[in-house]
Amino acid sequence: MIAHSYCRICPALCGITVTVDDATGRVTSVDGDPDHPLSRGFTCSKGRALAEDHNAPDRLDGSLRRAGERWEPVSSDAAVAEIGDRLSEIVDRHGPRSVGLYVGTRGYEVLQLAGATAWLSGVGSPSLYSTYTIDQPAKDVARALHGSWPAGFQEWASSDVVMFVGNNPVVSATASYIGMPVTNPRRAIRERRRAGLKVIVIDPRRTETAALADIHLQPVPGTDGAVLAGMVHVILAEGLYDSAFTERYTEGLERLRAAVAPFHPEAAAARGGVAVDQLIAAARLFATAGRGCAIGGTGINMAPHPILSEYLLLCLNSLCGRYMRAGDQVANPGVLGGGRSLREGVRGPRQPWGKGPQPRVRGLSNLYDQLPAAALADEILTPGDGQLRALIVSGGNPLVALPDMAKSIEALSSLELLVTLDVRMTQTARLSDFLIAAPMSLERSDVTLASDLRFPKAFAQYAPAVVAPPGDLVEEWEFFWALARRMGTQWDLRGRIGMPVPINVADTFDPRVKPTTEQLWEILCTGSRIPLATLREHPHGLAPELPPVVVRPDERLDDGQRLALADPLMIDELAAVAAERTAVGPAPGQPTGRRRAGTTPPADAQDLPYLLISRRLSRYHNSWGQTLGDYRARHGGNPLRIHPLDQAELGLSDGDLVRVVSARGSVVAPVEQEDALRRGVVSMAHCWGAADGAGDPLVDGANTSMLVDTEASFSHVVGMPRQSAIPVRLRPLGPPAPGTDGNTQPGPAARRPPVAVTEAGA
Ligand SMILES: Nc1nc2c(c(=O)[nH]1)N[C@H]1C(S)=C(S)[C@@H](COP(=O)(O)OP(=O)(O)OC[C@H]3O[C@@H](n4cnc5c(=O)[nH]c(N)nc54)[C@H](O)[C@@H]3O)O[C@H]1N2
Ligand SMILES: Nc1nc2c(c(=O)[nH]1)N[C@H]1C(S)=C(S)[C@@H](COP(=O)(O)OP(=O)(O)OC[C@H]3O[C@@H](n4cnc5c(=O)[nH]c(N)nc54)[C@H](O)[C@@H]3O)O[C@H]1N2
Numbered sequence: 001m002i003a004h005s006y007c008r009i010c011p012a013l014c015g016i017t018v019t020v021d022d023a024t025g026r027v028t029s030v031d032g033d034p035d036h037p038l039s040r041g042f043t044c045s046k047g048r049a050l051a052e053d054h055n056a057p058d059r060l061d062g063s064l065r066r067a068g069e070r071w072e073p074v075s076s077d078a079a080v081a082e083i084g085d086r087l088s089e090i091v092d093r094h095g096p097r098s099v100g101l102y103v104g105t106r107g108y109e110v111l112q113l114a115g116a117t118a119w120l121s122g123v124g125s126p127s128l129y130s131t132y133t134i135d136q137p138a139k140d141v142a143r144a145l146h147g148s149w150p151a152g153f154q155e156w157a158s159s160d161v162v163m164f165v166g167n168n169p170v171v172s173a174t175a176s177y178i179g180m181p182v183t184n185p186r187r188a189i190r191e192r193r194r195a196g197l198k199v200i201v202i203d204p205r206r207t208e209t210a211a212l213a214d215i216h217l218q219p220v221p222g223t224d225g226a227v228l229a230g231m232v233h234v235i236l237a238e239g240l241y242d243s244a245f246t247e248r249y250t251e252g253l254e255r256l257r258a259a260v261a262p263f264h265p266e267a268a269a270a271r272g273g274v275a276v277d278q279l280i281a282a283a284r285l286f287a288t289a290g291r292g293c294a295i296g297g298t299g300i301n302m303a304p305h306p307i308l309s310e311y312l313l314l315c316l317n318s319l320c321g322r323y324m325r326a327g328d329q330v331a332n333p334g335v336l337g338g339g340r341s342l343r344e345g346v347r348g349p350r351q352p353w354g355k356g357p358q359p360r361v362r363g364l365s366n367l368y369d370q371l372p373a374a375a376l377a378d379e380i381l382t383p384g385d386g387q388l389r390a391l392i393v394s395g396g397n398p399l400v401a402l403p404d405m406a407k408s409i410e411a412l413s414s415l416e417l418l419v420t421l422d423v424r425m426t427q428t429a430r431l432s433d434f435l436i437a438a439p440m441s442l443e444r445s446d447v448t449l450a451s452d453l454r455f456p457k458a459f460a461q462y463a464p465a466v467v468a469p470p471g472d473l474v475e476e477w478e479f480f481w482a483l484a485r486r487m488g489t490q491w492d493l494r495g496r497i498g499m500p501v502p503i504n505v506a507d508t509f510d511p512r513v514k515p516t517t518e519q520l521w522e523i524l525c526t527g528s529r530i531p532l533a534t535l536r537e538h539p540h541g542l543a544p545e546l547p548p549v550v551v552r553p554d555e556r557l558d559d560g561q562r563l564a565l566a567d568p569l570m571i572d573e574l575a576a577v578a579a580e581r582t583a584v585g586p587a588p589g590q591p592t593g594r595r596r597a598g599t600t601p602p603a604d605a606q607d608l609p610y611l612l613i614s615r616r617l618s619r620y621h622n623s624w625g626q627t628l629g630d631y632r633a634r635h636g637g638n639p640l641r642i643h644p645l646d647q648a649e650l651g652l653s654d655g656d657l658v659r660v661v662s663a664r665g666s667v668v669a670p671v672e673q674e675d676a677l678r679r680g681v682v683s684m685a686h687c688w689g690a691a692d693g694a695g696d697p698l699v700d701g702a703n704t705s706m707l708v709d710t711e712a713s714f715s716h717v718v719g720m721p722r723q724s725a726i727p728v729r730l731r732p733l734g735p736p737a738p739g740t741d742g743n744t745q746p747g748p749a750a751r752r753p754p755v756a757v758t759e760a761g762a
């Protein structure tokens with residue numbers, strides 16, 4: 001049998017053709033769907049591995065319950081009953097806040113998120129944690145300080161210039177929020193470049209995206225604040241900004257000008273370790289090219305000063321008036337939601353934090369309805385009122401994803417109750433009391449509700465379940481529905497958290513009667529421009545011809561709303577950056593060891609001379625793919641990438657092991673040379689590693705979060721710690737000994753506090 005669906009591993013949602021063996025009912029292969037209107041046959045290696053994923057030996061065919069040091073099978077009904085009773089008892093003893101929810105990337109799918117948050121609101125707990133606060137939270141914080149423009153940035157389709165700072169959309173399939181097609185982004189960039197688009201990339205690595213750029217600045221990691229302030233300086237000094245826009249819609253221009261005064265191009269370029277003429281050229285190109293915008297990604301969010309970097313990007317866009325204006329057209333009017341209506345104008349600064357229940361550590365704040373993921377472990381470990389004692393993990397792997405894994409091991413191990421909903425035995429699952437087996441993507445239906453406004457044109461798809469689940473599996477929403485029934489709490493689908501789509505739940509919906517998945521889709525698609533029934537008739541998805549949305553003029557009398565170019569907190573942070581004395585590494589391709597005059601190395605620079613940066617691997621998606629045997633054999637693991645000259649300086653060959661040591665911890669990884677890196681910079685992906693924080697570096701990979709300190713330096717509001725631009729030193733360990741894992745550092749046993757993380761034999 002052949003069926004059509006879409007891949008849900010990453011936000012690109014490529015159309016796929018699934019071949020199912022009629023005799024066994026198993027998926028035998030997955031390919032790109034040539035008739036899919038957006039992806040047109042494209043998939044990446046991850047999507048094509050969905051057959052192996054669904055048939056993998058480590059996937060679950062039923063739920064498990066911990067019995068001492070063993071797992072025993074448990075029916076989902078029995079699991080819900082026991083978990084519900086234990087949670088009710090914990091709420092009775094300690095109050096609702098003691099029970100929490102962590103939503104991971106796969107928990108953000110529409111029904112998963114709706115079901116889980118409906119349960120948490122019913123319990124009345126504020127303990128909602130997710131990847132939102134550990135991914136790019138600085139975007140929303142900066143937007144809140146700066147103010148926003150609800151009609152959005154100038155869109156990809158009509159842009160003359162786009163600047164990517166610390167993101168790599170060719171690999172990560174992000175950037176859909178400016179209308180960039182993210183199915184086959186390389187093709188999308190090439191096509192637009194042929195039509196004249198200019199691309200600027202700021203990234204310490206010559207990324208797959210940078211390879212397509214007109215200008216690539218390759219700065220020292222963590223110096224984006226200075227580099228971007230230098231660009232603002234050039235644009236203001238040369239009068240390249242849109243003064244009609246800034247006069248009408250912004251305030252604080254002169255204060256911004258004063259704040260960037262120390263960042264004259266020579267100073268900014270020196271700080272960033274980039275060529276001054278390139279910095280000036282990038283600023284001029286960005287400001288004078290015409291339409292387009294600058295956007296940032298995880299690179300600047302994980303590095304120091306994340307809010308400042310995002311704020312300066314907003315300032316660059318606002319100075320150049322890079323917003324959708326009256327008469328501009330947005331190609332995608334929306335298909336499934338209520339549709340889009342856009343009007344030019346400003347939504348002034350506000351403060352979506354500091355109200356309601358707050359984190360109890362480090363003076364951090366909530367952000368919208370969520371508590372900071374960087375404080376999750378602390379909320380478990382810190383005694384007193386409000387201590388978190390039970391956690392449900394939905395579609396995430398927080399043990400390896402959250403910063404400071406040693407602390408996470410200790411925290412998750414000390415919970416009274418940890419429940420993980422997943423499709424396989426993950427690192428987090430290993431520490432859990434219950435592992436609830438959920439169906440995999442091809443075993444349940446889905447609708448593109450959450451991406452409705454992110455497609456580059458009007459498009460929607462309904463994907464039916466293609467194969468039957470292999471055992472007693474329970475969809476996430478069903479689990480949470482049943483849990484609410486058992487606990488006697490509400491299951492409020494209108495939920496309280498920012499669902500990606502407004503949820504229209506009719507008053508006639510009775511949450512006490514269990515709906516079916518298909519009924520839930522009907523409810524969520526109520527009011528759609530194209531009815532769900534029509535989508536069901538279009539297996540490749542439907543791209544209806546709908547008129548574009550035309551942005552309406554701002555007819556309000558001046559309402560006083562202004563974009564803030566000089567928020568006091570940001571101006572202070574800029575002054576702090578100006579006063580910082582960072583060591584500047586060598587220019588790309590230059591030998592290490594030479595330091596520019598006028599910069600004093602920080603105290604630890606001799607000790608920790610390299611900077612470890614974050615990255616994404618094209619073959620893996622966070623922790624997805626690591627346990628797939630054949631796939632791993634084809635695509636390798638998570639080596640530490642290093643510049644060939646640095647590799648030679650350390651006397652290392654590809655495949656040799658190194659111990660990577662930060663001020664917080666250490667990991668062992670094989671090295672692999674990559675000349676795309678700036679010298680002095682090493683790079684490795686996140687979410688790898690064994691559950692005990694050690695494991696075999698060649699099998700489990702190393703987890704960079706062992707190197708992250710949540711307390712040493714962190715941002716305002718949600719406390720983003722330094723997860724990129726981490727100072728490290730590298731200690732060569734030689735080639736892995738045959739038959740051993742080469743690791744000298746034993747890890748803590750599961751469910752026990754971790755042993756001290758020290759550098760063995762240092
Ligand atoms: N040092 C460092 N740390 C980082 C980052 C970094 O750049 N550097 N990046 C951060 C970012 S941006 C993120 S988003 C996080 C990722 O953090 P997480 O979202 O916590 O990690 P994932 O590996 O994406 O977890 C997805 C989980 O969902 C499971 N899963 C897959 N399909 C299904 C399903 O259908 N149902 C259910 N219930 N589960 C399913 C997978 O097996 C996996 O365990 O990591 C963060 N951590
Ligand atoms: N293939 C694949 N796709 C993914 C994922 C995956 O794991 N694999 N993860 C998904 C997730 S959860 C997310 S959040 C998105 C993230 O999407 P992106 O934000 O695009 O993430 P990356 O591809 O890691 O790109 C981050 C870039 O920042 C650079 N960088 C690191 N430190 C600095 C710095 O200090 N300054 C500057 N300017 N740049 C720096 C890195 O070199 C890297 O190229 O990707 C998603 N898509």
Ligand code: SF4
Pocket residue numbers: 007008009010011012013014042043044045046047048173183184
């Ligand atoms: S780019 Fe790859 S992982 Fe992402 S949706 Fe397409 S096939 Fe799946």
Ligand SMILES: [Mo]
Pocket residue numbers: 131135
């Ligand atoms: Mo993410």
